[in-house]
Amino acid sequence: MAGAETTRDPYAGKSPAAPLWTADFRFFFTARTTSLLGDAMLPVAITAAVLHAGYGASGVGYALAALVAPFAALIIFGGVLSDRFGARLLMVVSDAARLVFQLVLALLFLLGTPALWQILALLALVGAGSAVFQPGVASVTPRVARDVQKANATLRVSESVTLVLGPSLAGLLLAVSSPAAVVALDALTYGVSGVCLLLLRAVPMGPGPERDGAPSFRADLVEGWREFTARTWLWSVIVVFMLWQLAGAGPATTLGNSTLVTDYGSSTFGLVMSAFGAGSVLGGLVAIRLRPRYPLRAGALSMTVWALMPLGVALGLAAPLVAVCYGISGVGGAFWIVMFHTSVQTHVPQEVLGRVHAYDAAGSLVMKPVGQAAAGPLAGVAGTVPLLFVSSAMAVVTCVLLLALPAVRGLTRAER
Structure with a gap:
């Protein structure tokens, strides 16, 4: 385990309610x-x-x-x-x-x-x-x-707007x-x-x-991996999300976007994606106010609403209803991201935080292009709609898997 942070904390002694906009x-x-x-x-x-x-x-x-x-x-x-x-x-x-x-x-x-x-x-x-x-x-x-948490939520709102x-x-x-x-x-x-x-x-x-x-560059790399794997809640989340990227987000992005363009038109696609962005903004605003004792538990539950995004397309709903589905999904996804990032930044020592974050980001990304690339050929065999149903179900499966892990559901919030 890495030692405690020795660099002077400019916010030491201040309460978590200290003004954000310094x-x-x-x-x-x-x-x-x-x-x-x-x-x-x-x-x-x-x-x-x-x-x-x-x-x-x-x-x-x-x-x-x-x-x-x-x-x-x-x-x-x-x-x-x-x-x-x-x-x-x-x-x-x-x-x-x-x-x-x-x-x-x-x-x-x-x-x-x-x-x-x-x-x-x-x-x-x-x-x-x-x-x-x-x-x-x-x-x-x-x-x-x-x-x-408030900082991450504010940055998430900004990201969604951009x-x-x-x-x-x-x-x-x-x-x-x-x-x-x-x-x-x-x-x-x-x-x-x-x-x-x-x-x-x-x-x-x-x-x-x-x-x-x-120490050496190699030793730094090994230490980062050791810090990453020492936290069961962290590597468990990444493993679960690798599965979600492969069978959930990957097909939803490739097939959902393609179906929206071909069946609904480019203008509707733009409207739907704007609704998703607006939902992400709302999710960030909710995360500013809501401070659950068990952040990953709350975040995992919020991920269930992500299922509405591919589900709306698979069911062939009217364009306004699809936009609503995407908007609600944006709320849940943004809330999860804030809860997860805040947990990493408050539970991992400052001196290894860059490396640990890099490992979790790499793990989160590695299966995404695989899922996106495989979705097209698989749709040619199994059909687009069945794969979108699978994608929707994966949001629920992801939530169940995360909540089944004691280290994830039992992680309490911490203040840096």
Whole structure:
């Protein structure tokens, strides 16, 4: 077990009811919101830019994969680097690097038609930068906010809003400017994020004194794994969610989205996804107010309503009812995310938090592309509707499995 945190806590002695909107949290909130808005805009901008360059749908697929694959492959190493050199330093370096890489990409599109390998290489570097950045989010949040649950819920509301507004904003900008200009504008969001992170005062730029004489990179990696596996509630949740990503979320995303576009139309698809985003905002607001004694138990119960999302599509409900199903699912999913992230950030020692978060993020992501990729071929054999029913049932199965685990249902809330 890692030792206790030795870096001075700027919020030590304050109650959990201390004001959330301190100067540091405002800077961090602005950094995250701006960065998340850019992340939400980027797939739309890249899709338009690649199509405009003449590489077709296959080129778009390669480009989006190049952005995501390095993130999933490198986030564990990003967690080690974050704990080793300091979360804030790594996040600022990541923002600066992604700003440069994306501006170079925008310049290539502006000057002509870049080779596909150039696009893929630069997007892969952006994805690698995100893998270095993400573990720091878990480490910084408890340092800038005494009330970790309220901070996570507020950030979740922000993320949900950006997921709704980002693609729409990118679409509007594409209507009045070139794809290269939108890619460049999106790059500037990393600059804003980096500046805000530089202005933080509660978070040291380096690793802190508890990392003096730090062991080797391999030893750090092993220690992170040991801390992750030492918490039965944590690795159990990840194992259960690997199954959910494979048989629940994967098919729901691929088949649900495809069915909405083909059977209901693109405009309805946009309406439904906006309803999901609005539900996620509501779920975050609920998480700000509701503070259950057993957060994972409450979060697991909230996941049952996620079943409505694929169920509404499978039943062929009218578009407004499908939108309601997606909205309710968004509430449950957002509430679970806040409960889980808060549990990780308040039960794991600060000095290993980046690595532990990286392991849980990697585990949560690893089966998602498998489920998404397998859904299409399986639908050709078993049919789309039966697989959507399976996806819906998996939400209930997930809840039952989580509640059946004493370490999960019995985990009590803790204050950092």
